[in-house]
Amino acid sequence: MSQVLHTPPPAPAAAEDDPAALAAHHGLSVSGARPTLSAYLRELWARRHFITAFATAKLTAQYSQAKLGQVWQVATPLLNAAVYYFIFGVLLGTSRGVSDYIPFLVTGVFIWTFTQSSIMAGTRAISGNLGLVRALHFPRAALPISFALQQLQQLLFSMAALVVILLCFGVMPAASWALAVPVLVLQFVFNAGVSMVVARMGAKTPDIAQLMPFLLRTWMYVSGVMWSIDATLKHSSMPHVVKTLLEINPAAVYIDLMRFALIDSFKAHQLPHHVWAYALGWALLAGVGGFVYFWKAEERYGRG
Numbered sequence: 029m030s031q032v033l034h035t036p037p038p039a040p041a042a043a044e045d046d047p048a049a050l051a052a053h054h055g056l057s058v059s060g061a062r063p064t065l066s067a068y069l070r071e072l073w074a075r076r077h078f079i080t081a082f083a084t085a086k087l088t089a090q091y092s093q094a095k096l097g098q099v100w101q102v103a104t105p106l107l108n109a110a111v112y113y114f115i116f117g118v119l120l121g122t123s124r125g126v127s128d129y130i131p132f133l134v135t136g137v138f139i140w141t142f143t144q145s146s147i148m149a150g151t152r153a154i155s156g157n158l159g160l161v162r163a164l165h166f167p168r169a170a171l172p173i174s175f176a177l178q179q180l181q182q183l184l185f186s187m188a189a190l191v192v193i194l195l196c197f198g199v200m201p202a203a204s205w206a207l208a209v210p211v212l213v214l215q216f217v218f219n220a221g222v223s224m225v226v227a228r229m230g231a232k233t234p235d236i237a238q239l240m241p242f243l244l245r246t247w248m249y250v251s252g253v254m255w256s257i258d259a260t261l262k263h264s265s266m267p268h269v270v271k272t273l274l275e276i277n278p279a280a281v282y283i284d285l286m287r288f289a290l291i292d293s294f295k296a297h298q299l300p301h302h303v304w305a306y307a308l309g310w311a312l313l314a315g316v317g318g319f320v321y322f323w324k325a326e327e328r329y330g331r332g
Contacts, residue, residue: 150223221318
């Protein structure tokens with residue numbers, strides 16, 4: 029019996045001088061080419077179990093070498109809150125005029141730490157995992173999203189300590205505590221979006237990771253973590269544009285919404301107008317914008 033070998037027809041003469049046309053003629057495609065946005069979303073959804081498992085593994089391994097282990101997940105933000113209380117609440121007196129200052133401060137520190145840690149982890153999401161990026165084919169957005177999810181899991185551990193602190197200072201559970209859920213969802217989307225932006229920047233310029241702590245520290249000081257934006261602006265002669273920027277600052281928006289949800293003495297009049305619209309707008313802007321920005325460089329991650 030004879031065996032017939034099927035070979036593609038000879039390429040047109042014009043294609044011989046055009047590598048792209050020649051590759052298309054033989055049914056070849058670029059390795060690691062960026063998929064369409066809809067296809068990318070489907071690939072990312074298909075890897076949702078990997079994202080969750082990767083985040084959990086990272087969280088478990090984070091303190092594996094420490095003797096106290098996972099205790100540091102709660103101890104670290106509590107120690108930060110204690111330092112900030114001594115410096116700002118005692119020495120600088122920012123606690124004056126702020127009801128339930130310790131719950132106010134601890135809530136601010138925990139919620140801010142969620143954003144800060146997500147962004148810092150995002151800067152190294154690609155550059156710190158080049159072996160994984162180069163060895164396996166998967167949507168690279170899974171990495172910054174998984175790091176943001178890791179920080180959300182860590183925050184949930186810390187929230188248990190926050191509840192104990194609230195109870196110790198006489199803040200009783202209320203129906204408003206349910207508002208913490210949509211606040212955390214919106215903040216997670218915001219954090220993941222910003223993480224994707226800095227992940228792309230950090231993949232191209234690793235020095236971003238060295239600059240980011242200074243930028244985040246400055247952002248923290250203007251976000252009302254240790255002081256009340258509302259109380260300060262009432263007696264301030266700052267230009268209107270500065271007051272507006274302080275009020276709509278996304279970190280401050282999510283911190284104030286969480287305080288409003290958990291602390292009885294933090295009232296609605298202390299929130300900026302249209303605060304939920306700001307929270308949703310920042311989440312959509314960062315989440316959608318950051319995702320598209322990251323996707324546009326998909327084929328370049330891990331190369332060069």
